[in-house]
Amino acid sequence: MFWKKYFKPYKWQGILGFFFKLVEAFFELMVPVVVAKIIDQGIAKGNTTYIIHMGIVMFVLALAGYGSAIICQYFASLTSQGMGTLMRRDMFEAINNYDYEDLDTLGTPTLITRITNDVNQLQLAIAMTIRLLSRSPFIIIGSLVMAFILNWQVGVVFLVISPLIALAIYFVMSRTQPIYHRINKLMDKISLITRENLSGVRVIRAFNKQENEKKRFIETTKTQKDEQVHAGYLSSLMNPATTVIVNTGIILILYVSAIKVNLGTLTQGEVIALINYMNAIMLSMYAFANVILIYVKATAASQRVQEVLSLKPNMVEGSQDMPDSYNHLITFDDVSFSYKEGQALEHLSFTINEGETVGIIGGTGSGKSTLVNLIPRFYDATEGRILIKDQPIEDYHYDTLRHMIGIVPQSATLFSGTIKENLLWGNSSASDEDLRTAIKISQAKEFIDKLPDGLETKIEAGGKNVSGGQRQRLTIARALVRKPEILILDDSASALDFATDAKLRRDIKKMHATSIIVSQRVSAIMNSDKILVLDHGKLAAMGTHDELLQTCTLYQEIVKSQMEGENNEK
Numbered sequence: 218m219f220w221k222k223y224f225k226p227y228k229w230q231g232i233l234g235f236f237f238k239l240v241e242a243f244f245e246l247m248v249p250v251v252v253a254k255i256i257d258q259g260i261a262k263g264n265t266t267y268i269i270h271m272g273i274v275m276f277v278l279a280l281a282g283y284g285s286a287i288i289c290q291y292f293a294s295l296t297s298q299g300m301g302t303l304m305r306r307d308m309f310e311a312i313n314n315y316d317y318e319d320l321d322t323l324g325t326p327t328l329i330t331r332i333t334n335d336v337n338q339l340q341l342a343i344a345m346t347i348r349l350l351s352r353s354p355f356i357i358i359g360s361l362v363m364a365f366i367l368n369w370q371v372g373v374v375f376l377v378i379s380p381l382i383a384l385a386i387y388f389v390m391s392r393t394q395p396i397y398h399r400i401n402k403l404m405d406k407i408s409l410i411t412r413e414n415l416s417g418v419r420v421i422r423a424f425n426k427q428e429n430e431k432k433r434f435i436e437t438t439k440t441q442k443d444e445q446v447h448a449g450y451l452s453s454l455m456n457p458a459t460t461v462i463v464n465t466g467i468i469l470i471l472y473v474s475a476i477k478v479n480l481g482t483l484t485q486g487e488v489i490a491l492i493n494y495m496n497a498i499m500l501s502m503y504a505f506a507n508v509i510l511i512y513v514k515a516t517a518a519s520q521r522v523q524e525v526l527s528l529k530p531n532m533v534e535g536s537q538d539m540p541d542s543y544n545h546l547i548t549f550d551d552v553s554f555s556y557k558e559g560q561a562l563e564h565l566s567f568t569i570n571e572g573e574t575v576g577i578i579g580g581t582g583s584g585k586s587t588l589v590n591l592i593p594r595f596y597d598a599t600e601g602r603i604l605i606k607d608q609p610i611e612d613y614h615y616d617t618l619r620h621m622i623g624i625v626p627q628s629a630t631l632f633s634g635t636i637k638e639n640l641l642w643g644n645s646s647a648s649d650e651d652l653r654t655a656i657k658i659s660q661a662k663e664f665i666d667k668l669p670d671g672l673e674t675k676i677e678a679g680g681k682n683v684s685g686g687q688r689q690r691l692t693i694a695r696a697l698v699r700k701p702e703i704l705i706l707d708d709s710a711s712a713l714d715f716a717t718d719a720k721l722r723r724d725i726k727k728m729h730a731t732s733i734i735v736s737q738r739v740s741a742i743m744n745s746d747k748i749l750v751l752d753h754g755k756l757a758a759m760g761t762h763d764e765l766l767q768t769c770t771l772y773q774e775i776v777k778s779q780m781e782g783e784n785n786e787k
C-alpha cells in the first residue's frame with residue numbers, strides 16, 4: 218500500500234481526527250434523547266426549571282460537538298494536506314530523475330494533472346475518510362441501536378426502512394456515476410481545447426481559424442452541459458425517492474408508536490426522538506454515499522500517482538571523475554539510436570578533439586539534435602559506444618559529465634526571474650566579470666545595455682517579454698557562463714541575423730573551447746575544422762568545407778540550394 222509511507226508521519230494526527238469525529242457523532246446521537254426528555258418531563262409537566270436545565274445540557278452538547286468537529290477538521294486538514302505535500306515532493310523528485318524517453322512518452326500535460334488534480338483528489342479522500350467514514354456508520358448504527366433501546370418494535374421498522382433508503386441511493390448513483398465519468402472526460406477535453414487556444418492564439422488568428430475553434434469549443438461544452446443536465450435529472454430523483462421512503466418509515470413509526478403511547482409504554486418525546494433518528498440515518502447515508510463516490514475517483518487518482526512514483530530511470534549513473542590525460546575528447550564508435558517510434562541514428566563513427574570546432578548539417582529530421590543530445594547523456598545510445606576523454610560515457614557522474622558541457626537547445630527557454638538570475642543558472646558562483654564576458658560573446662551585451670534595468674531586468678515565465686533572437690542570445694550566454702569544455706549550439710542562433718551570427722561564431726572561436734554547432738545554414742558551419750553531414754540518421758560524409766565541396770554530393774546540393782536562395786532574395 219503506497220499511502221502507508223505517507224500516512225506514517227501523520228499517524229497520530231489522523232487517529233486524533235478520527236477520534237474527535239466519533240466524539241462529535243456521540244454528542245449528536247444524544248440530542249434526540251434530551252429533546253425527548255424536554256418534551257416528556259418539561260413541556261408535558263409544565264416544569265420550566267427542568268426545561269431550562271435540559272436546554273443548558275443541549276447547549277453544552279452542541280458546544281462540545283462543535284468543538285470536536287473543529288478539532289477533527291484541524292487534524293483532518295493537517296493529515297490530508299501533509300500527506301499530499303509529501304506525495305507531491307516525491308513525485309517531483311521522481312519526475313526529475315526520469316529518463317528523457319519516459320518524459321517524452323508520458324508528456325507534460327498528464328504529469329501536471331497527476332501532480333495537481335490527482336493529488337488533490339487523494340487529499341480530499343483522506344480528509345473525508347477522517348471526517349465522514351467513521352461518522353456516518355457510527356450515526357447509522359447508533360440510531361438503529363437507540364431505536365431498539367427506545368422500543369424494539371419501532372426498531373424493526375428502522376431495520377426494514379434503512380436498507381430501502383440505501384437501495385434508492387444506490388439505484389440513482391449507479392446510474393449517475395457513468396455520466397459523471399463522461400463529464401470528467403469532457404472537462405479534460407474542454408481544458409485541452411482552452412490550453413491549445415491560449416498557447417496557439419497567434420497561429421489560430423493568422424490562419425483565420427477562430428470560427429472552427431469556437432465551433433469545436435461550443436460543441437464540447439454543449440455535450441458536457443447535456444450530460445450534466447441528464448445527471449442532474451437522475452440525481453433529482455434521489456431526494457423525492459428517499460424522502461418518500463423516510464416518510465413512509467415515519468408513518469409506520471407513528472402508527473406503531475401511537476398504540477404504544479396510548480398504552481403508556483412509549484412517551485411523546487420518545488416518538489419525536491425516533492423520528493429524528495430516522496432522519497439522521499437518511500442524512501448519514503447521503504454523506505456515506507458521497508464518500509464512496511470520492512473513493513471511486515480517488516482509486517483512479519491513486520493508480521495514476523503510483524504510476525508516476527514507480528517509474529524508475531533505466532539509465533544508471535556512473536561514479537568516475539574525468540581523467541587528466543586522454544587522446545580524443547569525444548568518440549562515437551558505431552553508435553546507433555532509436556526512439557520508441559523508430560530509428561534516428563545509424564552506425565555513426567567519428568572523433569572530436571579538444572579545441573576543435575565541429576559543424577553538423579543535414580536536412581530536417583536527419584538526426585542532428587538526437588546526435589548532440591547523446592553527448593550530455595540525455596539519452597543512451599541503443600548500440601555502439603560513446604567515449605568522453607576515452608572513457609565510456611556511462612562511467613561518469615552526471616554532474617561531472619554535464620558540468621563540462623554547455624548545451625543550448627533548439628527551443629530557447631528562460632525562467633521567470635531577472636536576466637542575471639537566468640544567467641547564474643549556468644554557474645551560480647560566476648563573478649560579474651564572468652557574466653560580462655558571457656554576454657559579450659553571446660552578442661547579448663548590445664541589447665542588455667539598452668535596457669533601463671540592465672542585468673536586473675525581469676524575465677517573464679518562458680521569456681515571453683524578450684524577442685526570439687534576444688532569448689537565443691541569453692540562452693547562449695547562460696551556457697557560456699559555465700565556461701564549458703564542450704559548447705553545443707543546437708540550431709540556437711537561427712533567429713540571429715547573419716552579421717550577429719558571424720560575430721557570435723568569431724567570438725566563440727576566440728574562446729578556444731571545443732564547440733559543436735548544429736545549423737541548417739552553411740554559412741554557420743563552413744569555417745569549422747570538421748563538418749559532419751547527416752542524411753536520414755546516417756553519416757553521409759565528414760570533412761572540411763573545401764573537402765566536402767569536392768567529395769559530398771549532398772553537401773554540394775545544400776550549398777547550391779542556399780546560394781540560389783540567397784541570389785533569389787537579391
Ligand SMILES: Nc1ncnc2c1ncn2[C@@H]1O[C@H](COP(=O)(O)OP(=O)(O)OP(=O)(O)O)[C@@H](O)[C@H]1O
Nearest residue numbers: 321556557558561580581582583584585586587588
Ligand atoms: N523525442 C522524440 N521522440 C520520438 N522521435 C523523435 C524525438 N525527437 C526526434 N525524433 C525523431 O527522430 C528523428 C531525428 O530527429 P532530430 O530532431 O534529431 O532531427 P534534426 O536533424 O535535429 O531535425 P531539425 O533540423 O528539424 O531540428 C526524426 O525522425 C524525429 O521525428
